[in-house]
Amino acid sequence: MTRGAGGNDAGGHGGVVVVGAGQAGVQVAESLREAGYDDPVILVGEEPRPPYQRPPLSKEYLAGKLPDAELALRGDRFYEDRGIRLLVGRRAVELDRSGRVLTLDDGTVLPYGHLVLATGARPRPLPVPGGRLEGVVGLRTLDDAQELCRRLESARDVVVIGAGFIGLEFAAACRAAGLNPVVLDIAEQVMGRAVSAPTAAHFAEQHGLRGTRLLMGTAPTELVGRDGRVTGVRTADGTTIPADLVVTGVGVLPNTELAALAGLDTDNGIVVDEYLATEDPHISAIGDCAAFPDPRGGGRIRLESVQNAADQARCLAARLTGAARPYDALPWFWSYQGDLRLQIAGLATGHDHTVVRKDERTQGLSVYCFRGSSLVAVESVNRPADHMAARRLLASGVTVTPEDVAGPEFSARAHMARATDSERRAPA
Structure with missing residues (x-):
């Protein structure tokens, strides 16, 4: 399918509205201006703060090596200087495709010539009892990271559920704080299917040598507590692992609700073609929420990385300013674990x-x-x-x-x- 090859449909009727103020959303707004786009650009972010970087939260930020001020994706005057209208603390709740109008949770109505869905992803909930106990924390937002920094100052027994990138990065941060965390995962190898067996084996060995206790092939069945606070993680074999802090990192789910409510196709992400266009010629999707054709392996994939978010944003901005090309950037990723x-x-x-x-x-x-x-x-x-x-x-x-x-x-x-x-x- 080649829905998105038709060039620029972003002019007039409100210009470009971008839902999501993460890496992808900010980059597409910036790239539009760099390409000479001079109609309105509106960037809508759900969190009540200017856009910031997420990858450092589980790495340099938790290690105390990066202050809050240096997390900003762009400088203080970036948006004003480029004529980008930034709306923070706002959530898109309704999308009228026929009228090309987006409604926010405060009643604001935004007409658009082209709508970009850069809605990202959210942590997958842990499907066991006890997930709402005090001391059970995810790690996705700056608020999460700030809470974990505070809790690491007094924590004694830390359990990490999920041996993916986030879980192992947090385990390294625990060790830097003088703690020896327990990491458990239902999978048999760390980082699941994201890496090869030799790489997984190397990381498992090295984390173990540095003081992390890894329990692979271990399923949590319940988080137990006392007086509303977590005290342990019970596993399928009946063992209870002591814990006064439990960090959950069992993957993410793409934020597709707005697209689905508007009748757009979703399948582990908002379905787009090789030009990052949905079936609606006035709507595109990029970043963690977009399910796009894999130009190398075939099929459809969804990637969660800064590279993918930024490169898709640049590719889309080029199409919206008359220089359409298929998205075929080589994916690359990183994870710093101590x-x-x-x-x-x-x-x-x-x-x-x-x-x-x-x-x-x-x-x-x-x-x-x-x-x-x-x-x-x-x-x-x-x-x-x-x-x-x-x-x-x-x-x-x-x-x-x-x-x-x-x-x-x-x-x-x-x-x-x-x-x-x-x-x-x-x-x-």
Whole structure:
């Protein structure tokens, strides 16, 4: 389907209204102005504060290395200087597609020429009794992070439910605060299906060596408490793990309610085409909430990353200002877990073979993930040069085989350079 290829339909009738003031929403507003768009741009954010960065909340912020003032996505005068109307503490509650009007929870009515849904995602609720006890906290917003900073000052027994990126990042923050957390997950490997088995095994080993107790293949069945406060986590085998602080990190759900109420197609996200357009030519969706065609692996995917949010925003802004192109950016991700730096280029989903290259000097490693003979992703731990070379390699389409990577002298950067040189030397 190619609904979104039709160029600019964003002029007039209220300009562009963006629902969601996270990374994707702010970037699309900025990119529209950079592309010369001069009709109104309105940015609607549900939280009662200017837009801020979320990734540092579970990393530098909890470690006390990043003050509140440095979390801002843009400077104080950014929105005013660019003529972007920023509405914070407002929630979109109704969407009239026929009249092209958005209504907010305070009764404000916003007409639009084009509507951008950048509504993000919210934490998946923990489906066990006791989730509302005092001392049970998620980690998605700045309010959550501030509460966790306060609780870490007095906590003794911390249990983290969910061994994904957020859970393991928080575990590292606990260790920095002098605590030895317990992390449990129903899955058998850390970071679920987001990484390969060798990378998961390495992180499990390293977290264990640093003082985190990992209980994989362990399901929580109840959070128990006394006088309204959490005191422990009961597991399926009847064990109760003491806890005066429980942090839940069992994934997120895309915020699709507004789209669904308006009759737009949703399927683990707001369904869009390769141009990030919904079936309504006046509405697009980007970022964590958008389910889009995978240009490399086929099917439909939804990604939760700063790279995806920012690149989709730029791609959409280009279409709305007359320079339509399909979205095909190479995905990349990162997770900083204490002194463990994971960087991923590509998507390892569906890989069937890995080649591991270790660096004994730095205790770093890179895992090359193949589907058949095709390289689909590279996961690097404390190997930033490998990560940057892998991004260039995957984006270029240069062929690299498992046998190439397994060679004793293999270097992604050198392999890329040789391939580029050979291409230049090839006769026309």
